Amino acid sequence: MSASQRVVVLGAGVLGLSIARELAQSGAQVTVVSAGGVPRTASLRSFSWLNSLSAWPLDYHRLRLRGIAHHRRYAAANAVPWLRFDGSLNWEAGGASASLSGVHAHMLTLEYETRWLKAGEAAALEPALAVAALGDASVLHAPGEGWIDLPAWLAVLEAASVSAGARFVKVEGDASVSTQAGRVNGLRLPDGTLVPADAVVVAAGAATPAVLSPLGAAIPAATNRALLVHARVARPGPKAVLRGPDVAIRTRADGALVLHAEWADDEVRDDGPNRWAVEADVVQDVLARASATLSGCPTLELLDTGIGLRPIPGDHYTVAGAIESVPGVFVAFSHSAATLAPAIAEALAPEVLGQGRDAQLDPFRPSRFSTT
Structure with missing residues (x-):
């Protein structure tokens, strides 16, 4: 898949918008669909502590550090009051x-x-x-830890996505992934409209497991x-x-x-x-x-x-990568998305565009769960 391909991102929280920005800036034709509109996103209810302070396995710790490093770079380049590292x-x-x-x-x-x-x-x-x-x-x-005001960060991500050519569609109700001949062909909006796509990224927060279930992908949740x-x-x-x-x-x-x-x-x-x-x-x-x-x-x-x-995955670790049962469908589902979103987006976007898999996501792919 080339960067000029059409990608729909379902979800306009910090994960969805981070991924949308990466994809749009890579040249993809991106449509962001937010079911119920941005105010429903869990990102606006997040404590947004940027950290890796827990007994995480090394792989997960490194992914979290990658996200924190992204935020630190942004803070160093932009004097903003809503992103701080005061421990x-x-x-x-x-x-x-x-x-x-x-x-x-x-x-x-x-x-x-x-x-x-x-x-x-x-x-x-x-x-x-x-x-x-x-x-x-x-x-x-x-x-070395900090915090971020996510409403301000979401505005930055949305503006950057729009500047790179992404379009936004806000709907009331639940959208669903559409398939044809065994692979994705777009996202079906609540009114039945099909948004055609070569790839769909499901970053719908707590709704993510329910969106993927009809595709035969069992993503356990502890939401x-x-x-x-x-x-x-x-x-x-x-x-x-x-x-x-x-x-x-x-x-x-x-x-x-x-x-x-x-x-x-x-x-x-x-x-x-x-x-x-x-x-x-x-x-x-x-x-x-x-x-x-x-x-x-x-x-x-x-x-x-x-x-x-x-939104919390069943084993409390990020779920990110391709849904192998349906080519063209990808997932980003995570607790601590304020910390992890930049890292997940940076790692996942090239995979969505067919430019290779980032090995840092390998322990966190949805294939670790059984499918039906």
């Missing part, structure tokens, strides 16, 4: 627990910079952090419900990403705070297809716990909440 501070209840200690030991084997700080040292490094919130915990500092809280604070927020046992906190480019609490995700209620809700007292509890984590316990004013599905 992360991480602690757990009851001191340095076995899980964080294990992560630190693993990071040392990977030469990923982390170090233990005492409570006072952490508060000196990050004045917005309350020493009392740490108790007797040791704090794991990862100085869950998620709550993200945005709040205004009258004083400067933390520069570093703060991750404690009760709540995670980062500052947005406009000075507001982004808050996530895993326990609060479990309180999100499913009220029907694409409808989710959470009780007001849960949101207030998130705000209270965030306030207690910050120096001086500042008042936090609720701005808005993001509620919906967090």
Whole structure:
């Protein structure tokens, strides 16, 4: 397949737009279809912590570092307030627990910079952090990590895609991959219109497994419900990403705070297809716990909440590559897409265009799962 071929990308989140930009800038004729429009994307509900702080296998760690390196290059070339690398501070209840200690030991084997700080040292490094919130915990500092405001990054990706010739189609309802004689021939829109294509990339977030299932591709998912809280604070927020046992906190480019609490995700209620809700007292509890984590316990004013599905592959690792049962169909499905999207896009785009496979994706191809 040549670069001039027609490619449809289903999904306008950070994965879809990153791939669309790579394809369009390579000369492909790209159409991006967003089912339900951009506001439905999980990218707008992402905490967007740029990191590789976990006991990841080496292959996955390297893929994450590739994504972080891309973001670092962009930050170095563009003085933007919505992409920062001021590190992360991480602690757990009851001191340095076995899980964080294990992560630190693993990071040392990977030469990923982390170090233990005492409570006072952490508060000196990050004045917005309350020493009392740490108790007797040791704090794991990862100085090379950061965060990104995805709405701003999505706008950059969309503008770059359009500048390179991509067109955008927003529809209400579910699109489906169309095939003819055993291979892809386009994407079928909800109204029945066929968008012809030589290749289709499915980057539809939580809907990805359902889109691929009719093609005989079984992509297991561990997708869950998620709550993200945005709040205004009258004083400067933390520069570093703060991750404690009760709540995670980062500052947005406009000075507001982004808050996530895993326990609060479990309180999100499913009220029907694409409808989710959470009780007001849960949101207030998130705000209270965030306030207690910050120096001086500042008042936090609720701005808005993001509620919906967090796309997670069944084994928690990226799924990217060709759907072998239907030539011309490709998938990009991932948790931590804020970190991984640039790497996945850079690796996958040449494969979509028939220019060879990137070996870095080999451990993460959909063929690792059984098909029906």
